[in-house]
Amino acid sequence: MSATATAHRVFNFSAGPAALPLPVLQQVQEEVLCYPGAGASVMELSHRGKVFVEIAEDAEATLRRLLGISDDYAVLFLQGGAVLQFSMIPANLLRGSGKTAQYLVTGSWSTKAIKEAQKEGDVSIAYSGKESNFNHVPPSGDYSVPDDAAYLYYCSNETIQGVQFGSEPQCPASVPLVCDSSSDFLSRPLAVDKYGILYACAQKNAGPAGVTVVVIRKDLIERGSDSLPGYLNYKNHAEANSMWNTPPTFAIYVLGKVAHWLADDIGGLAAMEKANREKAGLLYDIIDANPGFYTGHAKADCRSQMNVTFNLPSDELQAKFISEAAEHDLDSLKGHRSVGGIRASIYNAMPREGVETLASFMKDFVSKNG
Amino acid sequence: MSATATAHRVFNFSAGPAALPLPVLQQVQEEVLCYPGAGASVMELSHRGKVFVEIAEDAEATLRRLLGISDDYAVLFLQGGAVLQFSMIPANLLRGSGKTAQYLVTGSWSTKAIKEAQKEGDVSIAYSGKESNFNHVPPSGDYSVPDDAAYLYYCSNETIQGVQFGSEPQCPASVPLVCDSSSDFLSRPLAVDKYGILYACAQKNAGPAGVTVVVIRKDLIERGSDSLPGYLNYKNHAEANSMWNTPPTFAIYVLGKVAHWLADDIGGLAAMEKANREKAGLLYDIIDANPGFYTGHAKADCRSQMNVTFNLPSDELQAKFISEAAEHDLDSLKGHRSVGGIRASIYNAMPREGVETLASFMKDFVSKNG
Numbered sequence: 001m002s003a004t005a006t007a008h009r010v011f012n013f014s015a016g017p018a019a020l021p022l023p024v025l026q027q028v029q030e031e032v033l034c035y036p037g038a039g040a041s042v043m044e045l046s047h048r049g050k051v052f053v054e055i056a057e058d059a060e061a062t063l064r065r066l067l068g069i070s071d072d073y074a075v076l077f078l079q080g081g082a083v084l085q086f087s088m089i090p091a092n093l094l095r096g097s098g099k100t101a102q103y104l105v106t107g108s109w110s111t112k113a114i115k116e117a118q119k120e121g122d123v124s125i126a127y128s129g130k131e132s133n134f135n136h137v138p139p140s141g142d143y144s145v146p147d148d149a150a151y152l153y154y155c156s157n158e159t160i161q162g163v164q165f166g167s168e169p170q171c172p173a174s175v176p177l178v179c180d181s182s183s184d185f186l187s188r189p190l191a192v193d194k195y196g197i198l199y200a201c202a203q204k205n206a207g208p209a210g211v212t213v214v215v216i217r218k219d220l221i222e223r224g225s226d227s228l229p230g231y232l233n234y235k236n237h238a239e240a241n242s243m244w245n246t247p248p249t250f251a252i253y254v255l256g257k258v259a260h261w262l263a264d265d266i267g268g269l270a271a272m273e274k275a276n277r278e279k280a281g282l283l284y285d286i287i288d289a290n291p292g293f294y295t296g297h298a299k300a301d302c303r304s305q306m307n308v309t310f311n312l313p314s315d316e317l318q319a320k321f322i323s324e325a326a327e328h329d330l331d332s333l334k335g336h337r338s339v340g341g342i343r344a345s346i347y348n349a350m351p352r353e354g355v356e357t358l359a360s361f362m363k364d365f366v367s368k369n370g
Numbered sequence: 371m372s373a374t375a376t377a378h379r380v381f382n383f384s385a386g387p388a389a390l391p392l393p394v395l396q397q398v399q400e401e402v403l404c405y406p407g408a409g410a411s412v413m414e415l416s417h418r419g420k421v422f423v424e425i426a427e428d429a430e431a432t433l434r435r436l437l438g439i440s441d442d443y444a445v446l447f448l449q450g451g452a453v454l455q456f457s458m459i460p461a462n463l464l465r466g467s468g469k470t471a472q473y474l475v476t477g478s479w480s481t482k483a484i485k486e487a488q489k490e491g492d493v494s495i496a497y498s499g500k501e502s503n504f505n506h507v508p509p510s511g512d513y514s515v516p517d518d519a520a521y522l523y524y525c526s527n528e529t530i531q532g533v534q535f536g537s538e539p540q541c542p543a544s545v546p547l548v549c550d551s552s553s554d555f556l557s558r559p560l561a562v563d564k565y566g567i568l569y570a571c572a573q574k575n576a577g578p579a580g581v582t583v584v585v586i587r588k589d590l591i592e593r594g595s596d597s598l599p600g601y602l603n604y605k606n607h608a609e610a611n612s613m614w615n616t617p618p619t620f621a622i623y624v625l626g627k628v629a630h631w632l633a634d635d636i637g638g639l640a641a642m643e644k645a646n647r648e649k650a651g652l653l654y655d656i657i658d659a660n661p662g663f664y665t666g667h668a669k670a671d672c673r674s675q676m677n678v679t680f681n682l683p684s685d686e687l688q689a690k691f692i693s694e695a696a697e698h699d700l701d702s703l704k705g706h707r708s709v710g711g712i713r714a715s716i717y718n719a720m721p722r723e724g725v726e727t728l729a730s731f732m733k734d735f736v737s738k739n740g
Contacts, residue, residue: 012409014410014414016616017415017417017616025403026403029403033379033395033396034378039379039382039701040379044388045384079449079618080615082615083615088599119597203619209616209618229454229486231457232599245450246386248580249573249578254413331409332419
């Protein structure tokens with residue numbers, strides 16, 4: 001890799017699509033004209049051909065290894081993003097069940113999810129953080145879930161508000177736990193056997209936009225009615241190993257490379273979690289040290305390790321912060337249009353050096369403007 | 371581009387995902403670490419950021435220019451492939467309409483499409499080629515469509531059978547014409563204003579798997595009910611310029627490059643059609659010259675310019691053909707598992723040299739085995 005080709009890369013704090021590991025991009029660059037042994041780009045390969053089937057199987061196997069996913073679960077590679085899962089989950093598990101689905105509403109994404117679920121059947125809000133502007137997730141005991149619920153749905157990390165569940169919420173054993181893990185997937189080890197469905201669009205932590213990983217307990221796959229639009233029925237995808245129709249082949253290929261980077265270069269999810277906690281700590285320490293200047297959005301015990309959200313004393317200072325940060329190659333720090341402020345998304349692929357540079361900039365900025 | 375990087379590329383006759391233009395892949399390779407001016411890979415860019423919005427707008431503008439798409443139409447970039455369109459079209463245009471949708475069933479893809487439509491409302495088969503094993507498309511006059519149909523659906527090119535409509539089927543002016551153009555999109559000029567919906571998954575002629583282009587007349591966008599799963603409602607995507615949720619950014623980027631290649635390098639769709647007709651002619655001429663050995667599947671006046679399908683006298687000879695072809699770098703010639711035989715997919719990006727090499731091999735093979 002020539003120095004010139006990488007020299008002008010910035011530190012990209014985008015919330016998603018987001019930074020990818022540089023070694024992954026370098027491998028993609030090497031292989032993009034000719035995947036080894038294939039005589040063609042991965043983009044050009046039949047999804048049913050031997051070479052691509054091996055790529056997809058390897059991506060799945062690497063995810064299974066990283067997360068310790070047992071044979072009780074299928075791993076699906078789907079299109080349509082988290083938003084299509086907002087509909088597919090209730091279409092398969094709620095519609096016609098006679099049951100009620102329970103939702104923990106902790107930010108923008110779970111709010112969107114419940115709106116789609118309401119089209120499919122009875123839905124109940126087990127907990128909502130709306131009144132406190134979604135600055136926390138509920139402690140166990142602050143809500144209850146009936147034993148006969150269709151499922152309990154939550155979003156493990158709310159990208160926009162920057163609040164994250166430290167561990168799985170309490171849930172009766174009889175109720176499938178369903179998790180939108182889009183923005184903290186693969187950032188830490190998980191006890192997958194606690195979940196009914198664990199899903200994540202790839203473009204935060206796991207790969208490029210266009211593929212969504214759905215880890216689904218096999219007994220739940222059968223619940224979808226044959227009257228569902230075919231693409232929305234998990235059964236179709238599971239029976240065909242995600243090849244019911246042409247899958248997003250290139251996105252799966254990159255996702256597989258990211259999984260290998262985690263397993264082989266980083267050393268697995270426990271090591272990744274340690275690095276992520278350290279990175280987040282660098283920024284939260286500065287926020288805590290300057291309480292009159294940087295105001296964190298999330299309550300301290302609910303802070304996201306992935307999306308660090310905070311406000312400055314004025315809109316003018318926020319604009320100045322973003323503009324001066326960009327001069328230091330610190331990019332995409334503007335908060336989501338629905339919340340405002342500053343958001344530093346520091347997913348797996350954000351190098352520690354980028355976070356250190358931001359931390360240093362934040363210290364300098366407060367000393368000059370505080 | 372070094373010679374070694376391209377030296378071992380084969381001629382890839384895959385039906386999809388399929389060959390992409392080499393200049394497009396070379397540009398992707400150059401930009402994959404750093405899109406010019408962005409400091410990051412296109413895969414890493416926020417879909418709402420200035421750089422990617424310009425990429426998406428340019429892709430749309432180039433498609434509009436190539437096909438002459440007027441402002442009466444929206445151009446959407448969606449996920450889920452043609453298969454999700456099989457459901458979205460009737461979900462938006464048929465469900466609750468009190469009307470009947472009419473289908474021309476001319477091969478495997480229109481057969482799949484009608485099955486999904488039957489879940490959404492009343493469907494009628496205006497024409498079926500099933501009894502003749504889908505070896506033709508209907509001549510005008512062989513079917514009729516009521517003036518009050520919800521829409522008339524057809525597939526302009528059946529990839530598996532290798533039959534293609536030479537022009538749009540007759541359709542009353544009051545009835546929206548809906549076309550699955552997945553495997554001949556951008557292969558020739560089209561009169562877009564004849565269509566209600568013209569759609570294509572990208573992975574045959576227009577780009578990598580993972581993005582589907584939907585060209586939809588604006589009055590049809592409003593027909594979807596708010597009770598539809600949000601992703602399935604065209605309105606959501608149209609109002610948000612395909613950014614209702616995160617679109618498949620990298621696939622859109624490559625699709626834009628393919629569109630530029632067509633416009634700038636090839637000289638537009640009329641020039642592309644001329645080249646495609648010449649390529650197909652090279653193969654059909656050999657089939658016609660050896661009627662006892664090569665048996666074309668499609669009737670001569672319905673032959674696809676994209677997928678040349680034919681059988682050899684025995685399974686043994688077919689296996690030998692495929693195996694020896696591979697030794698000449700002629701790859702992925704095996705027919706679809708549901709039809710068998712040989713299929714040479716010669717989309718836009720298949721260079722004439724590849725078709726000439728195949729033609730030469732076919733001549734040689736018949737002389738040795740005929």
